[in-house]
Amino acid sequence: MTLFDHETLRSQISARAGSLSANDIAPVLVARSLSAGESELTADGAVSVRTGAFTGRSPKDKFIVRDGLTDTSVWWDNSGALTPQQFDLLLGDAVAALDGQALFRQDLLAGADPRHQYAVTVMTPSAWHALFIRNLLIRPGEMVEAGGSATPVTIIHVPHFRADPARHGSRTETVIALDMSRNLVVIAGTSYAGEIKKSVFSLFNFHAPRQGVLPMHCSANLGPDGEAALFFGLSGTGKTTLSNDPDRPLIGDDEHGWSETGVFNLEGGCYAKTIKLSPTAEPEIFAATKRFGTVLENVVLDDRKVPEFDDVSLTENTRAAYPIQVLPAIARGSVGDTPKTVVFLTADAFGVLPPIARLTPEQAVYHFLSGYTAKVAGTERGVTEPQATFSACFGAPFMPLHPTVYGDMLAEKLRASGAATWLLNTGWTGGGYGVGKRIDIGSTRRLLTAALDGSLDGVEMRIDEIFGFAVPLAVPGVESRLLTPRLTWADTDAYDRQALHLAGLFRRNFEKFGDAANAAPGPRLMQAAE
Template sequence: MSVFDHSALRDRIGAAAASLSLNDIAPALVARAVADGSAVLTADGAVSVRTGAFTGRSPKDKFIVRDGLTENSVWWDNSGAMSPAHFDVLLADAQAHLAGGPLYRQDLLAGADPRHQYGVTVLTPSAWHALFIRNLLIRPGEMVEAAANPVAVTIMHAPEFKADPARHGSRTDTVIALDMSRNIVVIAGTLYAGEIKKSVFSLFNFHAPRQGVLPMHCSANLGVNGESALFFGLSGTGKTTLSNAPDRPLIGDDEHGWSEDGVFNLEGGCYAKTIKLSPAAEPEIHAATKRFGTVLENVILDANSLPAFDDISLTENTRAAYPIHVLPAIAKGSVGGTPRTVVFLTADAFGVLPPIARLTPEQAVYHFLSGYTAKVAGTERGVTEPQATFSACFGAPFMPLHPTVYGAMLAEKLKESGASAWLINTGWTGGGYGLGKRIDIASTRRLLTAALNGELDSAEMRTDELFGFAVPVAVPGINPTLLTPRATWADAEAYDRQATHLAGLFRANFEKFGTGADAAPGPRMAQAAE
């Protein structure tokens, strides 16, 4: 781990600032953001901000310093490489850029387990970005046990600084650069706050496996006996919605570690999507958006200064950032016992996958490495029909190591824990997008509850002929037809064609892991669809 003198770096940057605001709490940061014009208050008291040209991450502008530590370990096909010399020039130039202006410093923690904890200092010229990261990381003294000497991390956030590709080795004037050896991050040229949060996760994902900890892009909650349930899923699959349940305390919303003792949250807050947010379907999240100090990113306000969550004219990636303690049911200390249940969520817009299926450990690793969901027509410019999306480990952009490293760790964790694994489809049935209908949230919650409480452990199962996983024949409270996707289609032959097509996409995607599709525990077919 890092032996770099972070204190000296932080002090130098702070000393060069015209003013230094040290660990301001939410009211002070809100006041400063409103005063400088970078934020406005909603009628509820939340903070509304815009991120300019960047309303999402810039994965192609992310770089890792290529040195002795990372040379033979980083998954370079997935990460840009930056030389140590280029990084040092970028660091120095970003420091010079921040000098003479206001500076906000937040000293926070990442990792609720003190044995796997980071002391993260974020330096930024922006009050609302300081509020954002204060909401999302662990505030010292709140809820979790602090380590005596957490691993030091420094994040230099210079959103108005423009990188020079020739001078700094970047691709454009936007750059997110991570030095894994010294645990320093420089973020420049983008106002999108999610880059700060995800840089912490990327550092954790690199270092955690060497300590026997599986880093996971998932949400997690607790059962009545303290056992954890994990929810993996890409954006739009219901990960945040389904893990927020009044009868199951939330461990965390997005990023966790699985150690030999159980699960721990990396963060101290939630970064929830708010597109079409409904108080009926997602009451806990909706209530959090009304809280003073919550940061609403790129959410349109109506004439009464209230959020218009259905308005996606600016971006579909509208977000709310708030501390986890505002939720009604949270796990003490943001930790939980060894997982009993692992859930992989997908929103299958092809209308092929069943609403729930039980996976063998081998199938679980296959679907973990696949990381499948589907985009639907109309959600992005140029998308006119369902498109399969595969993101290894349900978070490929944040995985510095090769996915098979994390896959092997998951296989071992499943073996040691005996946890059951389930695939839950929150997407379409009776046809693909535009023909069928989306599976209703009430049915999904009922199926999830049945999986979590062990109700399906001894249920009669059928084996899906194409994908090979086990599907319940009947679940109390669920229309049996829903459990057999082919039966929900008016044209069974059309279903067969669509299913074969999706299976072919799975197989083609899996080839990149160097394992032949015929040998993988995925869909079986005589010939992959063209």
């Protein structure tokens, strides 16, 4: 890694600013945001903002500097490349665009384990973006102290600046550019705040494996003996809902590292989706949206300034950003012991997968690399039947290295820890979407509890004839028929066809992993898919 003087760059930017506000606390940032017309308060005091044309990430506009460190290591199929010269031009022009601006600087931490910590400085002309990242990263001294050897990171956030593809090598006027050698990030042409958060995660995903740390896009909580449970899952599978349990302290909501000593949170906050947020199903998250200083992105307010979480007129990707400390049960220091349980969440809209299945370590790696869930009909124009979605490692857009690097590390961690791995399906039963019904949350919670507390250890199981994983025959409090999806379908022949169809989708998706496609999943899936 190239040694780089981050503080000199930060000082140069600060000297050119019209004014500088460093490490303002939430009330000050709220006031500055309101006075600048960037936001408005909800009836409960949360900060409501709009992100303009971009209401989500722009993965096709993410670029990594291609240099001696990254040339042969980065998964270039998943990221654009900039030359060092193009990045330096972009950096210089972005810094110049901050001349005379009111500037907000936040000095924060990423990584609750001091041995694997980043000292992150974000510089932005937007008070609400400063509040957002202050909510989401670790505020030194609140729960985690700064280590003595934290890796410096500087993020230059210039949402009003437009990149020039001819000059900067970008695809459009929007660019998220990462220099892995110097740990510099430039974000331009988008106001979507998630780009700041995910750029930190992308840096971590690149560097952590070199230190023997598995970076993970997952939530994590603690059992009664301090052992961690991990929850992987794409959007809509229930990751945030199921990991927020008042009886199991939350380590973190979204991004973690698994080191030789256990699990640690990368962040100090939560970035929860609020679409159709329910005070009954998700009481902790709902309460957090009413907290002063929480940032609500693209949430529609009614005439009384009350959030309307069912309103998707702006976007379905409505979100709340708040510090983890506002939740009622959190893990001390945002760390936990070596995981005892790993849960892969999926929402199978085909109605094929059982609500729970135990995976062998080899099957676990297969499903980790597959990262499967399914979109339901009606969520997008032209989608009339369930569509499979595969995202390697349950977070492909944030993975600078090839997925098999992370898959191999997971295999080693599972072998060393002996952690049990479960596939938990929160999707449909009795038929696919439009015919069957969603598995009820009560049954899902009972299944999850049984997996976490060891109740399923040693119970009688059947081996699924298509997918090859082990499925319990009975779980207390759960209708036994639910555990065998084929029995819930009125037309069992239709189930068989749909199951083979889904198996084929898995097989075709996995072909991109080359030789690994012949070994990881085991023979049952392959034979059925043929």
